[in-house]
Amino acid sequence: MIERLFNLVARRIDGPLMAALMLAIALGLTVIYSASGGQSFDRVGGQVRNVLVALGALWIAANVPPQTLMRLAVPVYVVGMALLVGVALFGDVRNGARRWLNLGFGSVQPSEIMKIAVPLVLAWYFHRHEEGLRIRDYAVATIILALPVGLIARQPDLGTALLIFASGFFVIFLAGLSWKLIIGMGTAGLAALPFLWSVLHDYQRKRILTLLDPMQDPLGAGYHIIQSTIAIGSGGLLGKGWLNGTQAQLDFLPERSTDFIFAVFGEEFGLAGIAVLIALYVLIIARGLMISASASTTFSRLLAGAVTLTFFTYAFVNMGMVTGILPVVGVPLPLISYGGTALLSMLIGFGILMSVATHKQLVQS
Amino acid sequence: MSAALGHALRDQRREMRVFQSRIVLSGLFILIAFGLLVARFTWLQVVQREYYHTLAEQNRISVVPVVPNRGIITDRNGEILAANFSAYTLEITPSKVANVERAIDDLSEVIEVSPRDRRRFKKLQEESKNFESLPIRTRLTEEEVARFAVSRFRFPGFEIKARLFRSYPQGEVASHAIGYIGRINDADVKRIDTQGNTTNYKGTDHIGKLGIEGAYERELHGLTGSEQVEIDAGGRAIRSLSRNEPHSGNNLVVTLDLQLQKVAEAAFQDYRGALVAIDPNNGDVLALVSKPGFDPNLFVDGIDPVNWDALNNSPDKPLNNRALRGQYPPGSTIKPFLGLAALETKKRTPEFSISDPGFFALAGVAHRYRDHKPDGHGSVNLHKAIVVSCDTYFYGLANEMGVDAIHRFLTPFGFGAKTGIDIEGELGGLQPSSEWKWQRFKQKWYAGDTVSVGIGQGYWLVTPLQLAAATATLANGGTVVHPRLLKAVQDSKTLETRELAAPTGETIPLKPEYLQLIRNAMVDVTKPGGTAARAGANAPYTIAAKTGTAQVIGMKQGEKYDEKRVKEAHRDHAVFIAYAPADNPKIAIALLVENGGHGGSTAAPIAREVFDFHLLKKKPAVKQKLGDDETASD
Numbered sequence: 001m002i003e004r005l006f007n008l009v010a011r012r013i014d015g016p017l018m019a020a021l022m023l024a025i026a027l028g029l030t031v032i033y034s035a036s037g038g039q040s041f042d043r044v045g046g047q048v049r050n051v052l053v054a055l056g057a058l059w060i061a062a063n064v065p066p067q068t069l070m071r072l073a074v075p076v077y078v079v080g081m082a083l084l085v086g087v088a089l090f091g092d093v094r095n096g097a098r099r100w101l102n103l104g105f106g107s108v109q110p111s112e113i114m115k116i117a118v119p120l121v122l123a124w125y126f127h128r129h130e131e132g133l134r135i136r137d138y139a140v141a142t143i144i145l146a147l148p149v150g151l152i153a154r155q156p157d158l159g160t161a162l163l164i165f166a167s168g169f170f171v172i173f174l175a176g177l178s179w180k181l182i183i184g185m186g187t188a189g190l191a192a193l194p195f196l197w198s199v200l201h202d203y204q205r206k207r208i209l210t211l212l213d214p215m216q217d218p219l220g221a222g223y224h225i226i227q228s229t230i231a232i233g234s235g236g237l238l239g240k241g242w243l244n245g246t247q248a249q250l251d252f253l254p255e256r257s258t259d260f261i262f263a264v265f266g267e268e269f270g271l272a273g274i275a276v277l278i279a280l281y282v283l284i285i286a287r288g289l290m291i292s293a294s295a296s297t298t299f300s301r302l303l304a305g306a307v308t309l310t311f312f313t314y315a316f317v318n319m320g321m322v323t324g325i326l327p328v329v330g331v332p333l334p335l336i337s338y339g340g341t342a343l344l345s346m347l348i349g350f351g352i353l354m355s356v357a358t359h360k361q362l363v364q365s
Numbered sequence: 366m367s368a369a370l371g372h373a374l375r376d377q378r379r380e381m382r383v384f385q386s387r388i389v390l391s392g393l394f395i396l397i398a399f400g401l402l403v404a405r406f407t408w409l410q411v412v413q414r415e416y417y418h419t420l421a422e423q424n425r426i427s428v429v430p431v432v433p434n435r436g437i438i439t440d441r442n443g444e445i446l447a448a449n450f451s452a453y454t455l456e457i458t459p460s461k462v463a464n465v466e467r468a469i470d471d472l473s474e475v476i477e478v479s480p481r482d483r484r485r486f487k488k489l490q491e492e493s494k495n496f497e498s499l500p501i502r503t504r505l506t507e508e509e510v511a512r513f514a515v516s517r518f519r520f521p522g523f524e525i526k527a528r529l530f531r532s533y534p535q536g537e538v539a540s541h542a543i544g545y546i547g548r549i550n551d552a553d554v555k556r557i558d559t560q561g562n563t564t565n566y567k568g569t570d571h572i573g574k575l576g577i578e579g580a581y582e583r584e585l586h587g588l589t590g591s592e593q594v595e596i597d598a599g600g601r602a603i604r605s606l607s608r609n610e611p612h613s614g615n616n617l618v619v620t621l622d623l624q625l626q627k628v629a630e631a632a633f634q635d636y637r638g639a640l641v642a643i644d645p646n647n648g649d650v651l652a653l654v655s656k657p658g659f660d661p662n663l664f665v666d667g668i669d670p671v672n673w674d675a676l677n678n679s680p681d682k683p684l685n686n687r688a689l690r691g692q693y694p695p696g697s698t699i700k701p702f703l704g705l706a707a708l709e710t711k712k713r714t715p716e717f718s719i720s721d722p723g724f725f726a727l728a729g730v731a732h733r734y735r736d737h738k739p740d741g742h743g744s745v746n747l748h749k750a751i752v753v754s755c756d757t758y759f760y761g762l763a764n765e766m767g768v769d770a771i772h773r774f775l776t777p778f779g780f781g782a783k784t785g786i787d788i789e790g791e792l793g794g795l796q797p798s799s800e801w802k803w804q805r806f807k808q809k810w811y812a813g814d815t816v817s818v819g820i821g822q823g824y825w826l827v828t829p830l831q832l833a834a835a836t837a838t839l840a841n842g843g844t845v846v847h848p849r850l851l852k853a854v855q856d857s858k859t860l861e862t863r864e865l866a867a868p869t870g871e872t873i874p875l876k877p878e879y880l881q882l883i884r885n886a887m888v889d890v891t892k893p894g895g896t897a898a899r900a901g902a903n904a905p906y907t908i909a910a911k912t913g914t915a916q917v918i919g920m921k922q923g924e925k926y927d928e929k930r931v932k933e934a935h936r937d938h939a940v941f942i943a944y945a946p947a948d949n950p951k952i953a954i955a956l957l958v959e960n961g962g963h964g965g966s967t968a969a970p971i972a973r974e975v976f977d978f979h980l981l982k983k984k985p986a987v988k989q990k991l992g993d994d995e996t997a998s999d
Contacts (some may be wrong), residue, residue, distance in 0.1 A: 130380065174391075176383040230424065233409040233417025246425040251598035271410040278399050285395055293388050301384055305391070312395050319402050323409065 012062040014354045017287045024280050028336035035257035035264045038243040050340035054347040061351025065359045066300045073124035080117040083110035084151045099155050111152045111160045115345045118164050119306040122171040127299035141172050159329035167310040174305045208327050225324045227252045228263035239270030257338040262322045281315050291357040300356040307349040427596045430568030433587030436614030440623040446543050449529045453505040456498040461522030475516050476509045485669035503666045531665045537658035539626045541686040544576020545661035565589050580788040587614035613857035620649035620852045628978040629654045632971040639687035640956035641833035645840040647867035648847045655687040689791040692826040696913030697754045698942045699821035701883050704747050706774035707762050708879040715882050718746035725760035734760045734816050751886035752895045756820050763819025772798040777873045778835040786848045794831050797824035832955035840944035840953045842880055845870030884909050888947045900969035906980055910943035912965045936960040941968035945976045952979050
């Protein structure tokens with residue numbers, strides 16, 4: 001009886017991946033506890049709720065067969081685009097950016113939907129055209145990708161735009177975009193930089209400038225980077241110990257339970273802790289790539305590969321930003337940062353991965 | 366298998382190959398990217414760890430000075446003259462407040478802010494930098510602290526601080542000797558800097574300005590300690606990490622006798638003036654009076670402009686330390702010294718006597734130097750000349766000695782120079798000589814100048830302190846007295862009290878019989894027939910004294926000085942010197958009553974009260990108004 005129930009629950013769950021995810025999430029909870037002052041469980045409790053919700057979503061996603069997902073791809077993308085257009089026209093402005101749409105019963109951030117919808121629809125597109133891909137297909141795919149990315153970048157939300165662009169690009173890349181085109185597009189992108197610079201908002205330019213030289217504005221824009229670099233650097237090899245990070249506990253680190261939680265982690269657990277975290281990430285990514293490599297359809301392959309590579313992008317961009325080698329673009333540290341939305345889309349992504357991993361036979365027949 | 370299907374399969378296989386190669390490539394890319402991050406972390410956390418560690422420590426650790434307790438000042442009997450108490454202040458850092466005026470208005474709805482507080486704050490604000498924390502209210506009650514705490518969120522830039530305050534429990538009593546502390550000003554900062562004391566004054570806001578507080582700042586201040594505190598990003602102290610305790614300032618015991626001081630001050634009633642009482646055996650200043658006084662407590666937390674103007678502009682000049690800085694002609698109190706000078710220089714013998722017609726005239730000059738007794742004192746020798754204060758005798762004496770011989774003889778007694786008392790601000794007086802006159806006026810010394818020197822008028826100026834020191838020197842038989850205010854220092858750490866050795870004075874060689882003659886004459890001054898008979902009436906001990914009058918305005922030839930008809934401010938100052946007991950002096954005093962008229966009627970009774978208290982511990986009886994004794998004369 002219990003065995004059957006367990007089977008029902010765990011049937012679509014990939015054991016190794018799940019184990020690694022749970023480890024990372026548990027690590028995240030301990031850091032959130034420290035980052036929120038180490039005295040109350042308010043934040044940890046909130047995050048536990050977020051985790052439970054996201055795990056539920058993961059379970060559901062894992063139990064949805066890839067075919068169903070494929071059918072959902074276009075509707076989800078269309079709804080997402082409609083909402084994005086809605087945001088551009090009627091969105092609420094918060095903190096100087098138009099990111100939220102009030103639907104009457106609550107506010108949504110349509111860019112979050114796009115994090116799943118874009119790789120989904122692109123994987124679907126390449127699956128549809130798997131017989132003999134032509135340049136035209138890549139061009140269409142590029143438009144499918146560029147529309148939401150452009151709208152989100154205009155909100156402006158550079159971090160999310162970048163991540164969605166990355167997730168879409170991974171699909172196109174894995175679908176076999178030729179190197180000539182990749183290099184050509186890269187060159188074109190570099191050439192477009194001056195133009196991009198001219199359309200950036202002042203605060204975005206400032207962020208990039210302070211990234212290049214944080215000391216330019218040590219009390220303003222550069223403060224985050226300087227304090228987080230100090231936190232990580234002072235952590236040393238073994239760290240100052242859990243709850244003992246002076247930078248974190250004495251309020252020197254801003255946003256320390258969300259975007260800058262890695263600085264708390266690096267300060268309290270040192271290089272050793274970071275090595276463990278990166279190893280965990282590598283494990284998760286390796287498992288994801290394995291699943292994608294052995295997936296049976298183009299759609300599952302591309303989707304699984306893109307989800308995995310997007311996860312890597314999150315981790316890399318966040319760690320790079322907190323240590324001052326990438327711009328501060330507002331990307332949470334996956335599985336660790338406090339916050340429900342990012343965790344939800346992340347675990348839905350992993351649910352899809354598990355679905356791909358456990359529905360192989362069905363598709364192959 | 367159709368060709369199309371085969372084509373599709375081949376295509377699919379090719380696609381699969383491409384996909385797998387790209388997955389492998391991605392994997393490699395990811396490993397390289399994470400490798401780069403690990404390299405970055407190794408750089409930060411291993412290679413540069415020390416650097417960032419230092420930065421983090423600097424972030425979190427702040428070293429704050431711990432101000433030492435200021436030393437306590439007591440009188441010779443242990444009565445407290447200056448002490449500390451701890452109280453809450455409410456302070457404002459103007460740079461953190463948008464509209465200070467408005468904020469203070471708002472504050473006044475929460476706790477009382479008096480107009481005086483506002484004025485004082487405004488003055489402080491003008492005198493200090495914007496980022497300094499300045500008190501708007503001092504000495505808050507517990508209730509006020511609580512009331513403010515409740516609404517403190519409304520007052521950014523306001524802070525309650527517990528501070529040590531200086532208090533002077535005796536108020537005006539001895540204020541000129543004790544001095545006061547005040548907020549450190551720019552001049553103080555410079556002085557502290559040149560003394561190399563800047564570190565020790567970190568955290569100190571007050572410094573001794575005058576009197577003992579000013580002169581012994583170094584002893585009283587103590588050594589500032591330090592505390593390492595952990596601060597958060599907002600600069601708030603979270604906890605103490607280590608503490609280097611401050612050393613409190615040393616406690617000072619001054620030579621003053623508070624009770625005697627009180628008696629002396631009370632004896633002045635409403636008169637302005639000064640009194641200095643010295644122990645002739647060691648120079649201890651037992652009482653140092655300058656009337657009127659001021660309340661040093663007004664200065665402690667910054668004096669407000671109204672009180673300051675009142676003190677500063679009062680015609681009575683309460684801030685002027687008359688005992689040290691008031692310069693007056695000694696009048697007839699100089700006579701015993703001149704008598705001694707004439708005996709020692711053989712210009713007079715004890716027996717020599719003149720017949721006093723009531724005036725003195727230089728040979729061949731019509732000008733008459735009048736005696737205060739118009740028809741003269743009859744036959745007068747030195748003894749009588751002192752007892753009745755005969756001017757004619759001393760006119761002639763001075764004239765025969767000459768000003769420079771007088772100057773030579775009197776200089777060792779301390780006339781014309783600062784006594785060197787151990788507080789600041791003393792003036793040196795003026796003892797005339799022909800050389801001085803030449804230097805000062807480029808004028809020759811005339812014989813007529815010397816005549817008025819004989820009765821302590823003319824160019825003569827002495828301070829009450831100087832006169833007291835000279836009297837003490839005369840009292841002990843010629844050992845020069847160097848007055849001092851600091852008696853002992855109690856080390857704050859070991860609590861050991863170190864008595865300071867009395868400064869040893871040089872001895873002026875004087876013949877005992879001459880000294881005895883002068884002493885006898887001074888004793889008879891306080892006996893019936895003497896000018897201060899009232900001072901000695903019914904005294905169970907003998908008093909040696911001399912009265913004097915310091916002229917405020919000159920009288921024309923032939924004009925009669927009538928005290929009743931002269932405006933009070935133009936009345937003469939009464940001067941008086943005395944010591945007792947005459948045969949074994951324990952106390953010597955000089956005192957001056959501004960516009961007090963004759964020394965015998967206003968000054969002598971004050972001296973008697975001081976002596977009675979010091980020698981007999983007898984508190985003065987109910988006050989009789991000073992100066993109403995018509996029988997006394999100069």
